[in-house]
Amino acid sequence: MFVLFIQSSVFSQSRSISGIVYDFITKQPIEFCNVIVLDDKQRGIVTDGKGKFTIEIENVKKIIFHSIGYKTDTLNIKPKQDKYIIHLKPTSIELNDIVITGTTRATRIKENPIAIVAISPKQIETTIESNIVDALVKNAPGLTSVKTGPNISKPFIHGLGYNRVLTLYDGVRQEGQQYGDEHGLEIDDYTIEKAEVIKGPASLLYGSDAIAGVVSLFPSKPINTDRNICGKFTTEYQTNNGLIGNGLQVALNKNKIAFALRGSYRKAKNYKNPVDGLVYLTGYEVTNLSALVGFNASKGFTHINF
Incomplete structure (x- = not known):
């Protein structure tokens, strides 16, 4: 009896590809762009200071290019092409709002446990309401109002209002008729440019009538205008x-x-x-x-x- 062993070996073809990554608009090279090979090992490199890269591939059909501030692009590898030019399109990154609130003393962010909501001028202008308080209610979670008729509203924060919610207009306390719900805020709604709502006890910073929080209104000011x-x-x-x-x-x-x-x-x-x-x-x-x-x-x- 004869036993015949047949051994076959299959070697994958390895080759090197290179290229340059450019900005689609400025045509400038993009440095530190991630070049990721779509294979079992998920290998990758980054481009140098001139946007150039060189990488070894084996039976790879696609490579991904990713960089912060740009849209991710996928390159299809061609069998007989070893050099490539890649253009990445810039994209915007939306981050959470950064709220800067002035206090009477220096305060570290990590030491401030109070939630602050900022309402932008665009939010105020696009909210259709009969008064500024109701406009803020639609843009600040946790803020409600007590209404008397179509135009009179009092701000409430987490169920507390009247003398427990402090209202500021350009930093000045608004204390007229704070105790009653038949008198609204004595403020011109058309002058309000932006607002801040501080949700939580702020008595140490603003006084005893800020137990529930603070509603701070900011009018428009002629600062750094391009025209006289x-x-x-x-x-x-x-x-x-x-x-x-x-x-x-x-x-x-x-x-x-x-x-x-x-x-x-x-x-x-x-x-x-x-x-x-x-x-x-x-x-x-x-x-x-x-x-x-x-x-x-x-x-x-x-x-x-x-």
Whole structure:
């Protein structure tokens, strides 16, 4: 009896490929770009300072190129091509909002256990409500309001309100009619540019009436404007109560001296609801006029509101 052994060996073909990775827009080489080989070993290298790379491959059909700030691209390896030019397209990376809050003393972030929510100018302008408090409620989780009619709202944080929630306008405490729910905030809604909501006890920083938190409102200021004079006109109309509102802001910034004049007028009729129909004595008329004088110094902006 004869036994015949046949031994066969299969050797994979290994070859070297190289290339350069460029920015699709600027045409500049991208350094430290990750070049990942799609095989069982998941090998990879990074490009050098000139965007060049050289890597050994074995029976590999695809290579991935990944770099921070760029879209990931996949390269299909051709059998008879050893040099490649790759262009990565830039992409934006959205991060969480960074909130900077001023206090009366230096505070480390890790030592501040209070949650802070920032409401941007775009969020305020695109939120349709009859007053600024209701506009903030839609953009700040944990913030609610107690309403009396269509225009009067009081801020509540985690179920606490009135004298337990401090309201600031440009850093000034707003304490008019804080105890009652039939009087809204005495603030011109059209002048608000951005807002912050501090959710949690802040009595050590703001006083005893900030047990539940703080609602801080910031009006627009004529700081670092590209033009000497600028303005903004706001108008609105609401169908339920026939509200018509107009606001005008004019700012002048020249030779480090800044001036601003703000005015608004809002008038609404009695509103309607599905049960009672027309609700009488709910119409209102509001007129606001304010001014600002300031000085742009190298260390900051000093101003007085009227």
